[in-house]
Amino acid sequence: MSIQPGSEAIIRTAGLTRRYDKLVALSELDLEVKRGEVFGYLGPNGAGKTTTIRILLDLIRPSSGAAFLFSLDSRRDGLAIRRRVGYLPGEMALYENLTGRQFLAYLASLRGGVEWAFVDRLAERFASDLRPRIHTLSHGNRQKLGLIQAFMHRPELLVLDEPTVGLDPLMQQEFYGLIADARAAGQTVFLSSHVIPEIERTCDRVGILRSGKLITVERITSLKAKAIRHVEIRFGESVPPEAFAHLAGTRDMVVKDELLRCSVVGSIDPLVKAAARFEVVEINSQEPSLEELFLTFYEPAEAATTPEEPVATESVASTAAGGSSEPSEGRDVVA
């Protein structure tokens, strides 16, 4: 990854490795997050996201390698680090017997006090009632309490492990607004997720993690350029397959009568332009799963063997029937 000169690293890990007996949860992680950046940490469940985050907060210790936050060693200077970090755990558990307000008051005093007016503002923003006892709250309302405690001392760095799990769409929007405000205030955000759109919505850069290994770090814009979409177009008439052959960025093209199905990498524009010559009844576009993203970009050879991808299987079947598509054609265009 490219590090711009003069930009200060808020998080830096060097060869960070964590083994559990023989299982390698995290392998030789080299990561750098710069001040003011909103960094997405993307990976399927079990990829090592939470392991990384818990090492950053010194909740667990690395088998080898080191992590630095604010250029401080995560193991030696944990106290100084945690003073400047707001953390939302992935599987958050709260003190069930306390009310929201008591819970926040407890964490606030362990932090040496926070500005309570700001806590009230956060609670208002999330429409979070702090009076009832936590054991009576829904999952979403607990998650809000978790977010409030992470933000309440206005930390320089926010480490959020799967922050929108359990939030309803309205509150997700509120969360995106909170991240935007954090960005505007110059706070750094490290956000883990297994959902691509969430990362696309909020982040500047994304690190993609799989089976404990960092596969790539890229700008969201370049991730979007690579993003693969499943497109289905229904025409008002039967269309000739030749009209859609050799379109840039398309793969697994299947055209049968009035229905077109394909995957599009990057810009959807060439396909739309080609389709515009006919009467279009309906266009459906579907975001790919994370697993598919990996298969497409990082292990293309295995793409055909993915079993849980109904769209792909179906198109192979139709290919045999229609005999008019060239599945391997589009892949060359990807680069």
Next chain:
Amino acid sequence: MWWRSVALKAFYDQWRATVGLAAFMAAYAGFILAIFPSISSIVQIKDIFEKLPPAFRALFAPGGIDITTPEGYIATEFFSLVGPLLFFAYTIAIGGSATAGEEERGTIDMLMAMPIPRWRVVFEKFLALIVGTVLLGLALLGGLALGGAVAGLQLRFDGLGAIVVGAVLLALLFGSLALLLGALTGRRTFSIGVAFAAAIASYFLYSFSALVSALEPLRPLSPFTYYIGDNPLVSGILPWNVAVLAGTTVVFFILALVAFQRRDLRV
């Protein structure tokens, strides 16, 4: 005010258990003491007692306690087993839950993401346990005073005070053992179970070592020896016994601090 520190919150969390158990212990011990005059007037306890096989005598009235006095009677009836068990239930359950409870519930992640060192969580929680256990001891003495007053007994509180101090120290010893096991493993039920088993084993080791000469050399290994072995009703608080009980507790406590500081916290 209860949310100011880990210790205060820990005390808040154990508040109900403390009040409930304190009331029960005070009432129970006070009641047993209050019926002493009627019992001793109906039966000649000493006669019955001396007819018992030595094994039973050792179990019920350890350390040559004179059970014809009200103090000896309550020491035998309450402080030889039931009292310690009640104290253990409190200190072992709370000690074993101190950090391991938060690990099992999963609240430890958020707590330890705060800018406080791990050792301080162990320290403050143990502090709350000490305060709670001392309150139990005071309530117990209050219950005994009340029971004695109801029965019109002239109690000598130097001996009773000594035995309550011993009980508190003994309970804290096993509480700190549970704390240590919890800090080492992060497993609450395991820690409570093992500490309780150790407490029971040490009771039987103490009792049987008085009967079986083969076990006699093992006697110093049982913490009960330092609690009741020297008949605290007569000899009062012996510095050596206090040092052994408190010293062992301090060792367990320090090991717990170190263990918790070093370990990976459970998810």
